[in-house]
Amino acid sequence: MGRFAIKKRDTFIDMTPMSDVMVLLLTFFMLTATFVKKEPVTVSTPGSVSAINVPDHNVMTILIDSKGRVFMTLDKKSDLFSTLDEISTKYNLNFTQQEKAAFANASSFGVPISKLKSWLDMDDVNREAYLSSNDIEGVPCDSTNNEFKDWVEAAKEINPDLKISIKSDETTSYKVIKNVMNSLQDLKQNRYNLITNLKKVQAIDE
Amino acid sequence: MALAKAKKINARVDFTPMVDMMMLLITFFMLCTTLSRPKSMEINMPSNKEDLKEEQQNKVKASDAVTLLLDEDDKIYYYQGIPEIDNLKETTYGENGLRKMLAQKNINAIQKVKQLRKKYAAMVTSNVQKEEQQKKEFEKELGDIRAAEGTPNVIIKASDGASYKNLIDALDEMQICDIGKYVIVPITDFDHQMIDYLKNHK
Numbered sequence: 001m002g003r004f005a006i007k008k009r010d011t012f013i014d015m016t017p018m019s020d021v022m023v024l025l026l027t028f029f030m031l032t033a034t035f036v037k038k039e040p041v042t043v044s045t046p047g048s049v050s051a052i053n054v055p056d057h058n059v060m061t062i063l064i065d066s067k068g069r070v071f072m073t074l075d076k077k078s079d080l081f082s083t084l085d086e087i088s089t090k091y092n093l094n095f096t097q098q099e100k101a102a103f104a105n106a107s108s109f110g111v112p113i114s115k116l117k118s119w120l121d122m123d124d125v126n127r128e129a130y131l132s133s134n135d136i137e138g139v140p141c142d143s144t145n146n147e148f149k150d151w152v153e154a155a156k157e158i159n160p161d162l163k164i165s166i167k168s169d170e171t172t173s174y175k176v177i178k179n180v181m182n183s184l185q186d187l188k189q190n191r192y193n194l195i196t197n198l199k200k201v202q203a204i205d206e
Numbered sequence: 207m208a209l210a211k212a213k214k215i216n217a218r219v220d221f222t223p224m225v226d227m228m229m230l231l232i233t234f235f236m237l238c239t240t241l242s243r244p245k246s247m248e249i250n251m252p253s254n255k256e257d258l259k260e261e262q263q264n265k266v267k268a269s270d271a272v273t274l275l276l277d278e279d280d281k282i283y284y285y286q287g288i289p290e291i292d293n294l295k296e297t298t299y300g301e302n303g304l305r306k307m308l309a310q311k312n313i314n315a316i317q318k319v320k321q322l323r324k325k326y327a328a329m330v331t332s333n334v335q336k337e338e339q340q341k342k343e344f345e346k347e348l349g350d351i352r353a354a355e356g357t358p359n360v361i362i363k364a365s366d367g368a369s370y371k372n373l374i375d376a377l378d379e380m381q382i383c384d385i386g387k388y389v390i391v392p393i394t395d396f397d398h399q400m401i402d403y404l405k406n407h408k
Contacts, residue, residue, distance in 0.1 A: 015221030022228035029235035046374040049381055050247040064370075165246060170371040174276070174364045177373065178392070185251055193246035196374060201382055 038107040040131035041065035043169040047199030054195055055163045060155055061195075063108060064168040068176035069138030070148055071131075073108035079159050080104045086154035093117065102127065110138045113147050141179045149183040156187070165193040247377060252389055271359050272311065274304070274376055275397050278367025282376070283401060292407075294400045299375045308383040311358045318351045319384045352386025360388040363397055 043065055056075075063071040074080050081104045088095050091113055095103070099120040103109065106127060111119045115137075122130060130136060141148035156162055164184065168177060184192065268287040275283040275294070282304060285293045297303035309316060326344045331337055362376050373390075380388045 012218065012220075014218075015225050019221050019225050019228060022225060022232065026228055026232050026235065029232060029239065033235055033239040045244065046371040048245070048247050048374055048378045050378070051245050052248055054244055054246045167244075168370045170369065172370040173366065174368040174370065174373060175366040177370050178364070178366070181251065181390070185253070188253065190251040190253060191248065192251075193248055194374065194377075195244050195246045198245045199378075201378075 040071055040108055045196050046170045048196035049201050051198055058161045058163055060162050060164050062166045064172050066169040066171045068173055070141050071108045071110035072139055072151055077104045082158045083155045110136055112137055112140050146183055153187055164189055165195055167195040273361040276364040276368040276372045277401055291400055291403050294404045304379050308379055312383050312385055315351050315357050315384045322347055352384050360385055362390045363393040365393050
């Protein structure tokens, strides 16, 4: 008997269906994409049953980390730009065009006004790195030195439609929250959002 | 010369590099997007005009008032009516403590809200405009029930030692127990005294 000849198989796999699926997936992700905004500190927000969506336009986000440091950001670059102008006239500071552009491009800010200039003079990489470093102090927000209030006031003046949302860590002390809330109250900003995670709770049955 | 044979060209294109690139793109989008957007809780703080606050506080009937004191180490205390030194009780966050107490106080409103939800759940329509209108009506009725006469008025006071989570948990109970009238006010010295008294006399 003769030996069986080993059949030469075609190793070519048709990739067309796979690439079809890939394109579909890719389109889906591209269309549903809302990009994560870079935050200088990681906060884990507490859970809550309320399911109101966070407003997506004209928002001022106040970020408070577990150590009680306050960071702020606005969603519009032009607002950030003019807010800095407002602050600089109030504090008699002069910022160069370059510094202003750097401020508008920063993901968020959280330095006392006295250190603002040196922070803005850093190069792009260092500036972002400084925000997430341990040296960062946050925007001062206590009864003796309340720059936070000035920032909110300036931003509100630039854009009166601005909505305020507070994003704070679970473990943040109420002491800081109280300062922030009191400052907002002083500015007659009595409506704001507290950002939370959705949590399911069983309905009360009785 | 023999005729040139028409060469049979292989019409298959290798898709592997394309698939590779797609994979990379998908991975990028998956990592850079948030599918579930964070939710939020709307809050209405009282205006801090002192005279106005005083007036409103007088309107609250003592029997309807419940004051929650949030203290450090996730402790929570409450008293009903007017503050008295031995009136304070300790409770816990969540189902068996705070929620039970508030639900008992607000049983009428909770039942009414339940009926309201049932009523609107039965009225499902596919008309977008109608749905929007129904939603608005629902919100309005819900608000009316929650703020009706005789429902408890909850006053939330947090001490400096409390955490943000404590505050959110307390505010959350207001939603779960359908309480429309609640307010966050600063803690007083007497409240601290009451807590100390309770700790010493347990």
